[in-house]
Amino acid sequence: MANTPYIIFTEWCNRRWLNNLGYKRFKLSGDVTLIQETGVANFMRCNIWHVKGREYDLVIDTGMGLDSLKAFMLNETKRPIKALVTHSHFDHSGCLHEFSVRMGHREESEILANPSNSQVVFDNAWTKIAIVDLQQHPDYSAQTYSIKPAPLTHYLDEGDVVDLGNRVFQVLHLPGHSPGSIGLFDSQNRTLFSGDAIYDGALLDSLYHSDKAIYAQTLERLEGLSVDVIHAGHYPSFGQQRLRQIIQQYRAGENTLIDVEQWFRDQQAQKADMFSDQDWSVFT
Numbered sequence: 001m002a003n004t005p006y007i008i009f010t011e012w013c014n015r016r017w018l019n020n021l022g023y024k025r026f027k028l029s030g031d032v033t034l035i036q037e038t039g040v041a042n043f044m045r046c047n048i049w050h051v052k053g054r055e056y057d058l059v060i061d062t063g064m065g066l067d068s069l070k071a072f073m074l075n076e077t078k079r080p081i082k083a084l085v086t087h088s089h090f091d092h093s094g095c096l097h098e099f100s101v102r103m104g105h106r107e108e109s110e111i112l113a114n115p116s117n118s119q120v121v122f123d124n125a126w127t128k129i130a131i132v133d134l135q136q137h138p139d140y141s142a143q144t145y146s147i148k149p150a151p152l153t154h155y156l157d158e159g160d161v162v163d164l165g166n167r168v169f170q171v172l173h174l175p176g177h178s179p180g181s182i183g184l185f186d187s188q189n190r191t192l193f194s195g196d197a198i199y200d201g202a203l204l205d206s207l208y209h210s211d212k213a214i215y216a217q218t219l220e221r222l223e224g225l226s227v228d229v230i231h232a233g234h235y236p237s238f239g240q241q242r243l244r245q246i247i248q249q250y251r252a253g254e255n256t257l258i259d260v261e262q263w264f265r266d267q268q269a270q271k272a273d274m275f276s277d278q279d280w281s282v283f284t
């Protein structure tokens with residue numbers, strides 16, 4: 001009992017310290033950790049995946065860049081870190097510039113090297129909806145927000161291999177949401193990191209560089225993949241059955257994001273605290 005105030009104080013310090021870093025970690029399995037930005041609305045914040053390897057660690061996607069992801073990662077691992085973006089959108093590429101090894105698809109290398117807000121899809125409705133917690137980020141403003149240039153150091157394309165020494169990923173080119181969208185497929189563990197090519201939420205196929213016909217082909221390919229776990233670019237992870245349901249719902253026109261501002265109003269109406277953690281209990 002004598003220790004209780006001390007423990008409470010230590011926990012308070014830890015929480016405050018982690019919040020100050022702007023990220024939270026959720027351990028999913030032995031070598032996969034989910035990292036999320038704490039000051040971004042939960043329906044908007046991307047999943048940042050930390051995959052521990054024998055030779056180096058991989059960071060898949062890098063958030064909006066409101067706080068330093070690299071500073072957070074240096075507390076997470078002592079191994080070298082290689083960063084990879086599944087595509088160039090602002091919610092995935094914000095901290096890419098902080099890492100010395102930057103991997104992604106050639107089709108979006110120009111955007112990442114010279115990221116204008118419209119090219120990283122931070123324009124129109126996205127600048128009007130309140131996706132950032134101003135209590136945590138009082139200096140944030142949609143008028144001044146931008147992504148720092150992060151030229152790719154390594155191009156990845158269909159059939160390339162990302163080898164962590166003890167775990168091998170095959171690169172899948174999954175265009176449609178964006179032209180250079182890629183996924184990482186570990187066939188041995190039947191696990192896919194899918195970026196925004198597929199996630200368990202309203203899918204986006206009408207951005208300036210989206211292509212619905214090509215996206216339909218990507219979804220057909222994903223539908224036939226022998227996979228047990230999909231770690232996606234947003235929302236909780238899911239399995240093969242849910243993957244096929246999501247694709248069927250998309251084909252039926254049930255889960256496509258058409259009007260961003262209306263979607264935002266719907267989210268607001270549903271959730272008391274838009275900046276809370278998501279419910280991952282659905283993923284077991």
Ligand SMILES: [Zn+2]
Nearest residue numbers: 087089177196
């Ligand atoms: Zn995207």
Ligand SMILES: [Zn+2]
Nearest residue numbers: 046091196233
């Ligand atoms: Zn996204």
